[in-house]
Amino acid sequence: MLVAATQFAPVAGDVAANVRSIAALVRAAGTQGARVVVFAELSLSGYEPSLIRDTPSLVLDEDDARLDPVREACRAVSAAAVVNGPVRTPAGRPGITTLVIGPDGSTLARYDKRHLYGVEAEVFAPGTADGRFELDGIRFALATCYDNRFPELAERAAADGCSVYLASSVLGADNDSFATVYPKRAADHALYVVLGNVLGPNEDGVGCGLAGVWGPDGARLADAGPGEPGHVLADVG
Numbered sequence: 001m002l003v004a005a006t007q008f009a010p011v012a013g014d015v016a017a018n019v020r021s022i023a024a025l026v027r028a029a030g031t032q033g034a035r036v037v038v039f040a041e042l043s044l045s046g047y048e049p050s051l052i053r054d055t056p057s058l059v060l061d062e063d064d065a066r067l068d069p070v071r072e073a074c075r076a077v078s079a080a081a082v083v084n085g086p087v088r089t090p091a092g093r094p095g096i097t098t099l100v101i102g103p104d105g106s107t108l109a110r111y112d113k114r115h116l117y118g119v120e121a122e123v124f125a126p127g128t129a130d131g132r133f134e135l136d137g138i139r140f141a142l143a144t145c146y147d148n149r150f151p152e153l154a155e156r157a158a159a160d161g162c163s164v165y166l167a168s169s170v171l172g173a174d175n176d177s178f179a180t181v182y183p184k185r186a187a188d189h190a191l192y193v194v195l196g197n198v199l200g201p202n203e204d205g206v207g208c209g210l211a212g213v214w215g216p217d218g219a220r221l222a223d224a225g226p227g228e229p230g231h232v233l234a235d236v237g
Contacts (some may be wrong), residue, residue: 067099
């Protein structure tokens with residue numbers, strides 16, 4: 001199975017613009033054979049916790065009509081999209097939520113980020129359950145940025161029969177995760193690790209791209225580089 005790791009510069013607070021970018025990347029990757037397309041943390045809104053706190057209209061519902069262009073793109077190329085944004089929860093605060101939109105446009109899975117970082121804890125509700133879905137006989141685990149600092153998530157994923165670990169993140173060039181977190185999660189648990197990252201300025205700093213995939217031995221299989229929006233492909237079995 002081919003998976004795509006993506007990177008682009010989300011427009012702060014413009015869900016419609018970001019949905020257009022996401023749908024276009026799904027179509028581009030799907031046309032090249034990708035069955036799963038992975039996006040960055042808060043790619044639907046931009047990584048802007050303070051703006052999300054102050055702008056209730058940025059919070060989405062699971063079945064939000066604003067996601068229809070992504071659903072249409074998934075159906076058009078028979079690919080699943082792993083998108084992340086502020087999504088309503090019963091707790092009142094939104095989650096930092098991954099929605100997996102399947103090749104038929106339906107929602108395959110939802111995962112709310114369990115480990116919140118810094119100001120996130122003032123804006124969002126933490127999740128309480130691990131995220132899983134299966135496609136074409138391959139079992140996937142979901143994790144979001146700071147979650148990846150907690151090795152027990154990858155340990156549970158491997159124990160639960162997952163072979164691919166999808167890490168939606170927001171990382172700058174000075175972040176040590178590229179060298180010390182993602183390859184270690186891969187090698188320690190024999191997982192493929194797929195990173196969706198951002199480009200451009202955000203509330204945390206400046207996204208550096210470098211989206212890509214690590215193999216079960218911890219070696220880089222694909223790297224989108226630091227500069228341009230787009231995607232890279234890797235075969236995960």
